[in-house]
Structure formats: structure tokens, C-alpha cells
Amino acid sequence: MQPTPAFTNQDIGVVIRWLEDLEEALCAIEGAAACMLTPSGLSAITTTLLTLLKAGDHLLMTDSCYQPTRDFCDGLLARMGIHTSYYDPLLGAGIAALLQPNTRVVFAESAGSLTFEMQDLPALAAAAHEQGALLVADCTWATPLGWQVFELGVDVSVHAATKYIVGHSDVLLGAIMCGQALAARLRQGHRELGMSISGDDAYLALRGLRTLAARLTLHQQNAAHVAQWLSARPEVAQVLYPPLPGADGHALWLRDCNPRYANGLMGVVFAPGISAAQVDRLIDATRLFGIGYSWGGYESLIIPVKPGKLRSVTAERWQGKVMARLHIGLEDPADLLADLQQAFAAMHGG
Numbered sequence: 001m002q003p004t005p006a007f008t009n010q011d012i013g014v015v016i017r018w019l020e021d022l023e024e025a026l027c028a029i030e031g032a033a034a035c036m037l038t039p040s041g042l043s044a045i046t047t048t049l050l051t052l053l054k055a056g057d058h059l060l061m062t063d064s065c066y067q068p069t070r071d072f073c074d075g076l077l078a079r080m081g082i083h084t085s086y087y088d089p090l091l092g093a094g095i096a097a098l099l100q101p102n103t104r105v106v107f108a109e110s111a112g113s114l115t116f117e118m119q120d121l122p123a124l125a126a127a128a129h130e131q132g133a134l135l136v137a138d139c140t141w142a143t144p145l146g147w148q149v150f151e152l153g154v155d156v157s158v159h160a161a162t163k164y165i166v167g168h169s170d171v172l173l174g175a176i177m178c179g180q181a182l183a184a185r186l187r188q189g190h191r192e193l194g195m196s197i198s199g200d201d202a203y204l205a206l207r208g209l210r211t212l213a214a215r216l217t218l219h220q221q222n223a224a225h226v227a228q229w230l231s232a233r234p235e236v237a238q239v240l241y242p243p244l245p246g247a248d249g250h251a252l253w254l255r256d257c258n259p260r261y262a263n264g265l266m267g268v269v270f271a272p273g274i275s276a277a278q279v280d281r282l283i284d285a286t287r288l289f290g291i292g293y294s295w296g297g298y299e300s301l302i303i304p305v306k307p308g309k310l311r312s313v314t315a316e317r318w319q320g321k322v323m324a325r326l327h328i329g330l331e332d333p334a335d336l337l338a339d340l341q342q343a344f345a346a347m348h349g350g
């Protein structure tokens with residue numbers, strides 16, 4: 001039997017290089033001065049908020065946030081004496097009226113989870129900065145390629161790298177990105193909370209990052225086919241996909257985003273008369289779409305969603321709507337459309 005080789009300083013150097021290479025690459029793509037890696041997208045969000053807020057502070061959180069972000073605000077942050085109130089994601093400069101003297105952070109997520117509202121980041125940034133607050137944005141949907149987020153006025157950008165950056169649904173990873181002004185503060189909070197990631201995860205994320213642009217190009221092409229096809233179906237009232245011409249948020253997407261790098265995530269609002277049970281039948285009938293929550297890998301996914309049950313200030317907008325979320329993967333678009341065609345037939349009992 002061969003003796004187990006000793007773990008050398010050189011090996012440790014390689015692992016550190018993977019971490020540093022990933023941080024440097026993400027900074028270069030997004031135009032950030034500093035990057036801190038965390039073990040999940042959610043921990044990038046929690047680490048940022050725990051670092052920037054203290055007891056007695058107020059946080060303005062978009063009503064369209066990822067649900068575990070809301071759970072964290074209503075749970076741990078509330079228990080620590082940090083108060084969160086929720087705002088309509090469609091508010092731009094109007095957010096000024098909601099800022100309180102103790103508001104330290106405005107948190108955006110664009111496009112919004114499940115409901116895909118595009119947010120006016122420059123308007124939110126201007127209002128927040130006027131009051132001495134910071135704008136933090138969950139930029140997972142856009143990816144670091146989707147926009148130059150710091151030019152839009154964002155102070156801290158957080159990513160679930162788990163999604164498109166890793167790209168293969170096999171690593172949980174988060175990234176906190178910021179400019180020089182906040183780097184020391186966020187590095188300290190990141191260290192104090194013990195956020196570290198494994199070298200293997202950094203290696204896999206670096207491998208994913210190499211094909212991010214190529215994958216997004218294909219996700220975007222496939223998603224455009226599917227979004228257009230769905231828009232023409234009589235069972236569909238609305239496709240929630242800001243890159244689609246005519247969709248809600250399209251003007252802001254054109255203004256702020258890099259049109260070469262949209263992604264494959266979209267929502268569908270079904271037409272009145274289509275029941276949740278029929279949508280379950282459609283989902284069960286698909287063959288190429290997995291039923292999965294965590295998007296951004298190469299496979300297509302579909303799930304039913306009920307945002308009306310999750311929202312506070314915008315619940316009415318979504319209540320009673322029968323909806324689904326689709327992630328369009330890298331399969332042949334003709335195969336995806338054929339699969340959806342037969343699934344819609346099955347939904348009607350065909």
C-alpha cells in the first residue's frame with residue numbers, strides 16, 4: 001500500500017489560489033474592489049445584513065425578496081432589535097417617503113423572486129444615499145455579467161453563486177461584492193462570522209465561471225423561444241420575463257442590463273379559468289423539466305408558485321393567481337417546445 005502523501009504547504013497554496021482567483025475574477029467581471037465568499041447565497045445576504053446593521057436600526061426590504069431573506073429579517077434580525085419594513089418593488093424615487101432617520105440599509109432584489117419585478121436601482125440608490133443609507137442588492141438573477149451594478153449606484157451586491165456562476169447545480173456558494181469604501185467593514189464581519197468556503201467549491205465555481213457567458217447566451221436564446229411560445233398560448237395570461245419585449249420591466253431591463261446576458265428564469269401567470277390542479281397536471285406531464293427549486297444549472301425546471309401567500313405590501317397583486325416558475329436550461333429548444341406542447345395537451349386531459 002502506498003503511504004498517504006503528506007499535505008504540503010504547496011497544496012495549501014493551491015487551495016488559497018483557487019479562492020483568490022475566484023474572488024479576483026468576480027471583482028474583475030462586476031467592477032468591484034472586494035469580494036468575500038460565503039458557503040451559500042443566503043449566508044452572503046445574512047453576513048452582509050448582520051455586518052451593516054445593529055440594534056435600533058431600520059431596514060427597508062423589497063417585498064419581492066427571496067423568502068428565506070424575509071424569514072431572516074422577521075426572525076433573527078427582529079430578535080436582535082433590528083426592524084424591517086417591506087416596500088413595493090415597483091417604487092423608485094418614491095421610496096424616499098419610507099426612509100426613516102434610522103434606516104441604514106435599503107435592500108433590493110431585481111428581478112424579484114417569483115414575480116420578476118425590475119427595480120429602478122439608480123432611483124433607489126439616490127434616495128438611500130440622500131438619507132445616509134446604503135443600497136444592497138441581491139444580484140443573483142442578473143449575474144455579474146448582467147449589468148455593471150456599481151455604476152447603477154449599488155453599494156453592496158450579493159450573489160447566490162450556487163445558481164449561474166457555478167452553473168451545474170452541484171455547489172452551494174455565495175459572494176459579497178463591494179467597492180473600496182465598505183471593503184474593510186465587510187471583510188471584518190465576514191471573518192467574525194466565520195464565513196469560509198472549501199477550496200474544492202472555489203475550484204468548481206472557477207470552472208463554472210469560465211463558461212458563464214456561453215451558458216447565459218444559450219439560456220437567453222432558449223428562454224426567448226419558450227417565452228414567446230408561452231405568450232401565444234390561450235392558457236397563459238402573462239409571461240413574467242423582463243427581457244421579453246412588451247413584458248413588465250422590459251424598459252428598465254433595456255436601460256440597465258447587458259442585453260447579451262439575460263438568463264433562463266421566468267414566471268407564468270395562467271389565464272382565469274385554469275386551475276391549480278390543471279397546472280399540477282401540466283407539470284407532472286413534462287418530461288424534460290425537473291421539479292426543482294434551485295435554478296441556474298443546465299437543466300430545465302418547473303414549479304408551481306403562490307407569491308400571494310408570501311408577500312405583505314404587494315400580496316393583493318398576486319392573490320388568487322395561478323402561477324408557475326420555469327427555468328429554461330440548455331436543452332434543444334425544439335425539444336423543450338415539443339415537451340411543453342404535449343404537457344399542455346395533458347393538462348386538458350389530452
Ligand SMILES: Cc1ncc(COP(=O)(O)O)c(C=O)c1O
Binds near residue numbers: 294
Ligand atoms: C434570488 C436568490 N437569492 C439567494 C438565494 C439563496 O441561494 P443559496 O441557495 O445558495 O443559499 C436564492 C436561492 O434560490 C435566490 O433565488
